[in-house]
Amino acid sequence: MTSLCLLxxxxxxxxSNLGAGAKDYKLALKKSIxxxxxxxxxxxxxxxxxxxxxxxxxxxxxxxxYDAGDHVKFGLPMASSAHLLMWGLYEFKDGxxxxxxxxQMYHMLKTPLNYFKAAWxxxxxxxxxxxxxxxxxxxxxxxxEDMTMSRPCVYIxxxxxxxxxxxxxxxxxxxxYLVFKQKDPNxxxxxxxxxxxxxxxxxxxxxxxxxxxxxxxxxxYKDEMCLGAVWLYRATxxxxxxxxxxxxxxxxxxxxxxxxxxxxxxxxxxxxxxNTGYKNDVVGFLNxxxxxxxxxxxxxxxxxxxxxxxxxxxxxxAFLALLAAKENINPTPFRKFAVEQINYILGDNHIxxxxxxFEIGYGSKFPRKPHHRGASCPTHGPCNNxxxxxxxxxxxxxxxAVVGGPDRENFYADSRTDYKHNExxxxxxxxxxxxxxxxxxxxxxxxMPSVRTDCQCKN
Ligand SMILES: *[C@@H]1O[C@H](CO)[C@@H](O)[C@H](O)[C@H]1NC(C)=O
Numbered sequence: 234m235t236s237l238c239l240l241x242x243x244x245x246x247x248x249s250n251l252g253a254g255a256k257d258y259k260l261a262l263k264k265s266i267x268x269x270x271x272x273x274x275x276x277x278x279x280x281x282x283x284x285x286x287x288x289x290x291x292x293x294x295x296x297x298x299y300d301a302g303d304h305v306k307f308g309l310p311m312a313s314s315a316h317l318l319m320w321g322l323y324e325f326k327d328g329x330x331x332x333x334x335x336x337q338m339y340h341m342l343k344t345p346l347n348y349f350k351a352a353w354x355x356x357x358x359x360x361x362x363x364x365x366x367x368x369x370x371x372x373x374x375x376x377x378e379d380m381t382m383s384r385p386c387v388y389i390x391x392x393x394x395x396x397x398x399x400x401x402x403x404x405x406x407x408x409x410y411l412v413f414k415q416k417d418p419n420x421x422x423x424x425x426x427x428x429x430x431x432x433x434x435x436x437x438x439x440x441x442x443x444x445x446x447x448x449x450x451x452x453x454y455k456d457e458m459c460l461g462a463v464w465l466y467r468a469t470x471x472x473x474x475x476x477x478x479x480x481x482x483x484x485x486x487x488x489x490x491x492x493x494x495x496x497x498x499x500x501x502x503x504x505x506x507x508n509t510g511y512k513n514d515v516v517g518f519l520n521x522x523x524x525x526x527x528x529x530x531x532x533x534x535x536x537x538x539x540x541x542x543x544x545x546x547x548x549x550x551a552f553l554a555l556l557a558a559k560e561n562i563n564p565t566p567f568r569k570f571a572v573e574q575i576n577y578i579l580g581d582n583h584i585x586x587x588x589x590x591f592e593i594g595y596g597s598k599f600p601r602k603p604h605h606r607g608a609s610c611p612t613h614g615p616c617n618n619x620x621x622x623x624x625x626x627x628x629x630x631x632x633x634a635v636v637g638g639p640d641r642e643n644f645y646a647d648s649r650t651d652y653k654h655n656e657x658x659x660x661x662x663x664x665x666x667x668x669x670x671x672x673x674x675x676x677x678x679x680x681m682p683s684v685r686t687d688c689q690c691k692n
Contacts (some may be wrong), residue, residue, distance in 0.1 A: 261633075349402050578592060
């Protein structure tokens with residue numbers, strides 16, 4: 234009797250709730266939120282990331298996120314990442330609740346939302362589109378806390394259109410209203426008021442922002458304006474916004490859902506608003522990424538859209554597939570696809586001997602030398618180019634960041650100088666994180682699909 238009791242106690246201690254090979258999506262979600270905390274610019278008064286402190290306190294618009302491994306604040310990817318993250322919270326809030334991460338998510342979202350509010354001056358008709366010069370910034374290797382180069386600002390105003398950035402920033406502010414309105418109505422109302430005036434400005438001054446020195450050059454603005462209009466419609470129920478959104482609709486099969494191209498998002502959101510004919514666009518877009526589509530399938534199943542930052546396109550497509558499945562569009566294949574993409578990123582692969590998680594800090598094998606300035610610096614002492622070129626592991630573990638990933642030749646190297654495969658970025662984690670919330674929601678509803686197990690990491 235005694236030995237039997239002891240045995241069951243040992244068994245309980247020795248096994249987690251997860252079976253062998255199962256992924257801990259809740260842990261991966263928690264870590265992804267931490268990555269965004271590590272990207273904070275401006276004042277930091279907490280110890281969420283022990284090695285991060287206040288920085289760039291004299292920027293024209295203080296706060297927000299550093300974009301990637303560098304310290305520029307680019308308006309388009311910041312808005313686009315915030316939008317995808319909040320969309321994930323809006324649709325899969327139960328996933329955040331189940332993971333015990335709802336408050337952490339609200340806290341994390343205030344960084345971009347406060348920044349967008351501060352960036353938009355409704356009286357002067359002026360929106361901060363970028364802080365920092367990409368050339369000067371990229372020439373510097375070190376901590377953001379130690380930067381001394383000048384950080385010029387680029388603005389959108391009555392004479393300098395940028396309705397792509399303004400449209401997506403308005404979308405994020407309107408969606409911010411929707412996700413915060415129960416938790417903090419005053420805060421939410423302030424976001425909505427900024428969203429309305431910014432959208433009206435963007436509509437009156439159409440055109441794409443082209444002034445970021447070759448970085449994040451966007452093809453058009455209708456897709457971002459569509460998002461702004463849809464979320465303002467959902468926030469206000471004013472049908473003028475819905476009519477606007479339809480006028481910005483672009484049919485066709487987009488290449489990817491990305492920081493630059495939101496057409497797949499616009500197609501899906503308008504499908505949800507009753508345009509059932511747009512379902513074909515949604516399916517056509519997603520089917521490209523499934524086996525048989527035109528996106529290359531790597532061994533173990535990553536849908537590899539591009540050589541640069543493949544994980545991000547897979548994560549974004551997985552997120553959209555889960556949204557489509559929730560609307561009962563091809564739920565079985567789309568859920569299978571989405572879970573397999575996330576499982577691949579979390580270690581179901583043969584990269585570097587197998588079980589390699591592209592999310593830093595998840596599992597036992599993950600990138601140790603990401604292209605990220607701050608993480609490459611020791612807690613104290615100098616940090617410069619020698620830290621970039623050093624072969625040793627980064628002293629700080631950039632918890633939760635997803636690195637670029639393998640290219641179409643299935644090549645990946647954990648090298649700090651390799652920004653195509655091994656950089657991190659705010660946009661890389663955004664769809665990935667939303668997909669994870671969606672998968673946790675599937676687990677809650679007992680809707681997990683059966684997925685391939687041939688590359689399963691059993692550690
Ligand atoms: C760079 O940092 C190293 C220590 O990591 C230090 O020895 C070296 O002097 C620094 N170089 C410059 C140019 O500051």
